[in-house]
Amino acid sequence: MPRPRSLTSDRLASAALAVLDRDGLAGLSMRTVAKELGMSTMALYRYVADREELELLIVEFALGTIDTGTPPADLPWRERVEIMVRRLRDTLGAHPSVIPLSVAHRHHSRAVLRWSETVLGVLTGAGFEGERRVVALRALVAYVNGALQLEHLGSLSGTGTQAISALAPEEFPLMAETARHAQGVEVDREFFDGLTALLHGLDT
Incomplete structure (x- = not known):
């Protein structure tokens, strides 16, 4: 299968997170994420080197929305x-x-x-x-x-x-x-x- 022309890090992470939410940690693999994206497993390796890099990408994508601003200073x-x-x-x-x-x-x-x-x-x-x-x-x-x-x-x-x-x-x-x-x-x-x-x- 040809690789998508516009596979951004966010799109890759979103697809991987969808697999994780649906199938759990046991269902997460390079193959299942590639299938979610409609591409071959080998093509996915053009964007991430291995599963460890894929996992870190998921964590950054999922937790990147957390508000890390300091809470009001007048509170205990x-x-x-x-x-x-x-x-x-x-x-x-x-x-x-x-x-x-x-x-x-x-x-x-x-x-x-x-x-x-x-x-x-x-x-x-x-x-x-x-x-x-x-x-x-x-x-x-x-x-x-x-x-x-x-x-x-x-x-x-x-x-x-x-x-x-x-x-x-x-x-x-x-x-x-x-x-x-x-x-x-x-x-x-x-x-x-x-x-x-x-x-x-x-x-x-």
């Missing part, structure tokens, strides 16, 4: 961090299969680095320095990505939670009881209550 630092977290959560929540890729490519993605730079600015303004700032940023990144993966890729509130609540109480009494309670906890409450606990813990 925890609220400013929460604003940044909400922006990241909303964007990743629209494309859950991008979450593992954003973690894998976090050191090379300009979009991820810009978000982190803004968060570091907020933390610095709140008095976080040195190793304490390192721990704070990594804790935030770990929490957001972990919570989002549980929410979208391994839901605690769906069939998994129901299965755990049905476990034999003599073997897993606390797991079964906790899972029953979990069915009444809304996703947003679970996420942001957890974030609040983390932020307060960082300030000790």
Whole structure:
């Protein structure tokens, strides 16, 4: 098949993201993206060298829309961090299969680095320095990505939670009881209550 004459980076990334959204991470390959674009797999290699470059392109495209502007300076630092977290959560929540890729490519993605730079600015303004700032940023990144993966890729509130609540109480009494309670906890409450606990813990 002839290659498209106007295959831009955005068009390539958009096609790859469509495959990822539809088929998940397991369905993403050079072949499936080429098929989505109506071109041969070999022709696709004229635009990206390998899957790693393709993944980074997806991350940049998907997260490039995040507002990384600094939140209002008159707000408390925890609220400013929460604003940044909400922006990241909303964007990743629209494309859950991008979450593992954003973690894998976090050191090379300009979009991820810009978000982190803004968060570091907020933390610095709140008095976080040195190793304490390192721990704070990594804790935030770990929490957001972990919570989002549980929410979208391994839901605690769906069939998994129901299965755990049905476990034999003599073997897993606390797991079964906790899972029953979990069915009444809304996703947003679970996420942001957890974030609040983390932020307060960082300030000790």
